Amino acid sequence: MSSFFSIPNPAAARRLFLAQSGLVLSGAAVALLAGRDALAAKSKAGGADDVRILNTALGAELEAIAAYQVGAESGLLQKPVHALAVQFQGHHKEHADVLAKTVQKLGGKPVVAKSKYSFPVEGLKVQADVLRFAASLEQGAVSAYLGAVPLFANRDLSKAAASILGDEAMHWAVLRNALGENPVPSAFVS
Amino acid sequence: MLEGALLLAALATGDPQAGEAIYPRCAACHALAYDRVGPRHCGVIGRRAGSVAGFEYSPAMKRSKLTWTRENLERFLADPVGTVPGTTMTYAGVPDAKERVDLVAFLANAKCK
Incomplete structure (x- = not known):
């Protein structure tokens, strides 16, 4: 196995480190975080619009993180479901981190989490309620990213958003499966 | 003829x-009864755009001078960014006209209490 310390090229060393450490990000996320000047340069034409799209997505991701926190702290989740919720929340944290850094890279100001969110907590009585609530957010997120992908001026950002869309579609499918529903009810999402 | 008229009415x-x-x-962004990343939808028909108290709208939406009639809402849903450039509803x-009309019909009839 190659040693991280024996690689003179920092970029190659970083890739190896990420691959071996379990911190494997998607290609799109790596591109976003890689600090490529070309990314910012290519975005100048529609940069302001791209920042606005990214910030809307960031706002939704921050709300999803808070929603999963509510679910995790509800006391309604069995241990394996709780672990799943925490894992999914971790994905949303990664999405939010990448989105915020990209907004900054493009010269924008990332939105921050609200001090308080409204969630329908009065309707969360059993584990299935929490799963259904999470599934509805994930379904909405899939639609939101689907509606954002074609709007980016920078196609690298479309690719990154599609990468996040894929992850959230998997969340939705797993949550549907946990509810005993058909995990993949159709060939297309909308 | 009658069939066509019924379809138009629908x-x-x-x-x-x-x-x-x-x-x-x-x-991902909206709920009927409370504000989220986007504003609540209850009571949207007839409401002035950018007017839900306490919700932080984009300057573009606040300046839009739109009132959410069924027609305006349907037009906005067809192309949010083109209808209100600068909206945060990115x-x-x-794209489907019938889906838009159905969605507006749902919002107009949604029970909010």
Whole structure:
């Protein structure tokens, strides 16, 4: 196995480190975080619009993180479901981190989490309620990213958003499966 | 002839039940009864755009001078970014005209209490 310390090229060393450490990000996320000047340069034409799209997505991701926190702290989740919720929340944290850094890279100001969110907590009585609530957010997120992908001026950002869309579609499918529903009810999402 | 007229009437008023099935697409950002990333939808028909108290709208939406009639809402849903340039509803829109009319019908008839 190659040693991280024996690689003179920092970029190659970083890739190896990420691959071996379990911190494997998607290609799109790596591109976003890689600090490529070309990314910012290519975005100048529609940069302001791209920042606005990214910030809307960031706002939704921050709300999803808070929603999963509510679910995790509800006391309604069995241990394996709780672990799943925490894992999914971790994905949303990664999405939010990448989105915020990209907004900054493009010269924008990332939105921050609200001090308080409204969630329908009065309707969360059993584990299935929490799963259904999470599934509805994930379904909405899939639609939101689907509606954002074609709007980016920078196609690298479309690719990154599609990468996040894929992850959230998997969340939705797993949550549907946990509810005993058909995990993949159709060939297309909308 | 009558069939065509019925179809036109259905398109004009929409099917709230069909719209309810479409509404989950909005669930990343919206809810009926409370504000989220986007403002609440209860009472949207007839409401002035950018007017839900306490919700932080984009300057573009606040300046839009739109009132959410069924027609305006349907037009906005077709192309949010093109209808209100600068909106934070950065969504490509609902391309199917019938789906839009059904969605508006659902929003117009949604029970909020």
